[in-house]
Amino acid sequence: MADTRIVVRGRLSYVHLFKPHAAVQGQEEKYSTTILIDKRDTKTKVKIDAAIKAAEEYGISDRWGGVRPVKINSPLKDGDGTKEDGTPYGDECKGCWVINASAKVDYPPQVVNAKVEPIMDQSEIYSGIYANVSINFYPYAYMNKRGIGVGLGNVQKIKDGESLAGGRNAQQDFQVVQDDDMPW
Template sequence: MNQNTVTTGEVRFSYTNLFKPRAQQEGADPKYSTTILVPKTDTATKAAIDAAINSAIEQGVGKCWGGVRPPRPAVCVHDGDGPRPSDGQPFGDECKGCWVFTASSKNPPFIVDRGVQPILQQTEIYSGMYGRANVTFFPYANSGKKGVGCALNGVQKLRDGEALSGHVSAEEAFGAPAAEQPAGASWGEAPWGM
């Protein structure tokens, strides 16, 4: 396996787009992607990620950075307990106590179950599930920015978790069922006291 490639321990997945590619912004190429939450207690996975990033940086010096190592190359792995690098806002609660990074690919990733059998049912794969990821870190130089990105090779689902959908249920949105509106009430006579 490539020295820049890592198979994680158990992680949690968020913002999963694994069956259908999605463009992150208008005009961008659609990609398959997921955000990966690595618990900080998994020091073995973090050490493997750090080694892969360092290897990618060394490759970048010779491959795409003109023989010069940038003083602070942009790295795609962030501290879930710190601010988001994009806007300074805190990461979501699900990121607390985790290392956070997004992996993407133009090609469909493999998606398998515990027995390494393909998962074809799209409802089985969702934000909030737990599993392992296989990713490759790579150097890039783009629009004057030099750094290390992360390519998604595949995902293995290990177990279910609470969905991170951001959606609310009908009960949460509207409360208990409302009483029937009396016959003959019109829009102008709101019987519920508005």
């Protein structure tokens, strides 16, 4: 049987790796990120498909009472398609597979650089970096839904990228102010 735990390489978005976050107020806070995987990376897609299949088999034997559900919610989304609510994914998702991964507050990810040294400066980690991400696919059964979730493991930053958040660079927003520029 294939392993449900794999390492994928992609661009990160909606990055919450140092402090847990809840997308909706009142929800459980978790460490999380969205991983954008280039569709041209067919080797990674094969690994993902095998890990999802292994998680489904585990779900049938362990979580879903020996029965394959009619509908299994997949964690792998098409960035060229639409979200569950019918709205299109953002431009950064075009040409990518989209995976949302999270970890409970008791399991913070280790965040390291290319030399596997801990990253202490949180400003080095932002939406837009490229990283290797350890993820684990697992079956769930919750409120009459059956599917495969994605647990967030550790993160290795491998390259800077253009910020997806916009406005991160103060030098782009402002210019030097001289005393005689002040109106008061």
